[in-house]
Amino acid sequence: MEDYPCEVIRNFSIIAHIDHGKSTLADRYVKQLLLTNTITKKDKGLNQQVLDKLKVERERGITVKAQTASMFHEKDGTNYLLNLIDTPGHVDFSWEVARSLAACQGALLLVDASQGVQAQSISVFHVAREKGLTIIPVLNKIDLPAAQPEIVALQMQSTFGLDPSDVIQISAKTGKGVEKVLQAIVNRIPPPVGDPSAPLKGFLFDSSYDRYRGVISLMSIQGGVLRKGDKIASCHTRKKYEVTELGIMHPEEVPTDCLRPGQVGFVACSMKESGEAHIGDTFHRVGQLVEPMPGFKPAKAMASVYAGIYPVDSSDFLKLEESIKRLSLTDRSVEVTRETSSALGQGCRLGFLGTLHMDVFRQRLEDEYDANVIITAPTVPYQIVHRDGKTSLISNPTEFPDPSEFASGGRVRAVLEPIVKASIIVPEKYFSAMMDLCFEHRGTDLDWQPMEAPGQADGGEAMSNRVFMSVTLPLAEIVTGFFDKLKSRSSGFASFDYEDAGYQKGDLRKMTFLLNHKPVDALALIVHAKAVDETGRYWVEKLFKIIPRQLFEVPIQAAVGNTIIARRTLSALRADVTAGLYGGHYERKLKHLQNQKESKRKMKRVGRIDLPQEAFFDLLSSK
Numbered sequence: 001m002e003d004y005p006c007e008v009i010r011n012f013s014i015i016a017h018i019d020h021g022k023s024t025l026a027d028r029y030v031k032q033l034l035l036t037n038t039i040t041k042k043d044k045g046l047n048q049q050v051l052d053k054l055k056v057e058r059e060r061g062i063t064v065k066a067q068t069a070s071m072f073h074e075k076d077g078t079n080y081l082l083n084l085i086d087t088p089g090h091v092d093f094s095w096e097v098a099r100s101l102a103a104c105q106g107a108l109l110l111v112d113a114s115q116g117v118q119a120q121s122i123s124v125f126h127v128a129r130e131k132g133l134t135i136i137p138v139l140n141k142i143d144l145p146a147a148q149p150e151i152v153a154l155q156m157q158s159t160f161g162l163d164p165s166d167v168i169q170i171s172a173k174t175g176k177g178v179e180k181v182l183q184a185i186v187n188r189i190p191p192p193v194g195d196p197s198a199p200l201k202g203f204l205f206d207s208s209y210d211r212y213r214g215v216i217s218l219m220s221i222q223g224g225v226l227r228k229g230d231k232i233a234s235c236h237t238r239k240k241y242e243v244t245e246l247g248i249m250h251p252e253e254v255p256t257d258c259l260r261p262g263q264v265g266f267v268a269c270s271m272k273e274s275g276e277a278h279i280g281d282t283f284h285r286v287g288q289l290v291e292p293m294p295g296f297k298p299a300k301a302m303a304s305v306y307a308g309i310y311p312v313d314s315s316d317f318l319k320l321e322e323s324i325k326r327l328s329l330t331d332r333s334v335e336v337t338r339e340t341s342s343a344l345g346q347g348c349r350l351g352f353l354g355t356l357h358m359d360v361f362r363q364r365l366e367d368e369y370d371a372n373v374i375i376t377a378p379t380v381p382y383q384i385v386h387r388d389g390k391t392s393l394i395s396n397p398t399e400f401p402d403p404s405e406f407a408s409g410g411r412v413r414a415v416l417e418p419i420v421k422a423s424i425i426v427p428e429k430y431f432s433a434m435m436d437l438c439f440e441h442r443g444t445d446l447d448w449q450p451m452e453a454p455g456q457a458d459g460g461e462a463m464s465n466r467v468f469m470s471v472t473l474p475l476a477e478i479v480t481g482f483f484d485k486l487k488s489r490s491s492g493f494a495s496f497d498y499e500d501a502g503y504q505k506g507d508l509r510k511m512t513f514l515l516n517h518k519p520v521d522a523l524a525l526i527v528h529a530k531a532v533d534e535t536g537r538y539w540v541e542k543l544f545k546i547i548p549r550q551l552f553e554v555p556i557q558a559a560v561g562n563t564i565i566a567r568r569t570l571s572a573l574r575a576d577v578t579a580g581l582y583g584g585h586y587e588r589k590l591k592h593l594q595n596q597k598e599s600k601r602k603m604k605r606v607g608r609i610d611l612p613q614e615a616f617f618d619l620l621s622s623k
């Protein structure tokens, strides 16, 4: 690593709207540059994307966890070390983007030439600008027949103030133009600064957990040289560690003898507990204090969506809790606390950045930890203002005050709900459908303006006459199903992004569902007063359809306080599933019994009633 001083290092990220091709481009570089280096025969067969390592990412085609890769590149006789930090592109993960960018000096702003500038292109651009990064505009997918590179380059000029002659046109898929981007990385992005003789300063920007080695941190070295055996300490916790292994991500871990200023790599030390790795923390050599890097924020409540996670089999709770802890180490934006539900037993309440984040976490839990879990309907955090002036935050519908507590003499003065400022970019043709959607979801302060400058309006359906809309929405309205509706009502052309806009008073009610006259706490929902009747009827009908008939009659009711809003009754069923199969083959009976056993496995017994998983999250999220 001595051969790579700061001058030949470039630390960069790729930032883009979802699906504009970040992973494809990152992959191309990693494959192209590594084939000559360490990618072994076994790995050469990789035709799947190397960086999107996790199974869930492959299945969904989205990057969830930022991955870092170091590559070597020769130009004009000089060997460069390029550190690429792949960032996730979904609105839920903007925090990860900001974090990864802290370790870079430049960013490739990738825009799909057939889609044009989209909502998240704008938000990631601003994050990168704020961090003072050098931005290289890149137009991707120019191989597509629908690509309109000239028009999109003009859009980038009018939206970002970037010079169209700086825009590089590429196809990450065919490889056209990608070499030019490498040259631009070397020529345009400034090298990092750092003095090898200065005291050690390491910036921790990511971490993961290894069953055998404990916490593995990703660090960017800002000063000094880090070596195996070094004793280091955290500025934040003051805890001391010994470095047991270090090296670069190539893209797998490759041990090196040291990490020098400007370099980025993994560090394994005697850190055993997940909670000890604080993103944004600075490490120094023991006895050599340094000024910590600015911008360190100890993990704070950032979650916008909460849900309960319970094991299907209650005896698996400890195993589930351990798995959640391990997984939350690789995903530090998840908040974890224990909770108990009378219906589901012991479980955890998790806070997520958004519903996609939640879904991905659940899938990773199932894939990587073999966990069979039930996840409750997502809820946003509400602020309760008490009569004595105190406020409290609740993240579970069961804690929501009953109607009697709002009455005069009750303890609650008001409930505030989180709101967001959303931006939507959509072709004019779908504008009124988008307005309707926003109003259906309690949108206010709707404003809009045309996106394209006059004369640019000939970019085909995806890009002509687009409108930039901004609207204020309650967060609760967008956590379930809003994104899907936005996409389907705009034939996929609308893009969406949002930012926090504080709290606002809301007229809300807690809706409970009773099965066999007993409330099931894990099914409780918070609903806007105007939507009570419709929501009550809708869910009762849904529950009626998905709850299998039981051996006895089961009334299904929705209630607000003591008022029943809706009711359906499931009639009783005979138990013997083979009863109708008289004269049938023995194996056929066995198959039926097996099927019954299988479906039991995915059921949760609540009181005397077997509820399928869909009764919890899947049902409620599908509205």
Ligand SMILES: Nc1nc2c(ncn2[C@@H]2O[C@H](COP(=O)(O)OP(=O)(O)OP(=O)(O)O)[C@@H](O)[C@H]2O)c(=O)[nH]1
Pocket (backbone or CB within 6 Å): 016, 017, 018, 019, 020, 021, 022, 023, 024, 025, 061, 062, 063, 064, 088, 089, 090, 140, 141, 142, 143, 144, 170, 171, 172, 173, 174
């Ligand atoms: N035709 C064409 N398709 C491309 C090109 N680059 C990427 N794609 C396709 O576009 C889709 C999205 O690409 P990804 O690389 O997964 O996009 P991403 O921006 O990494 O998406 P996230 O990881 O979810 O943020 C994939 O189906 C790619 O095959 C290109 O240059 N040309």
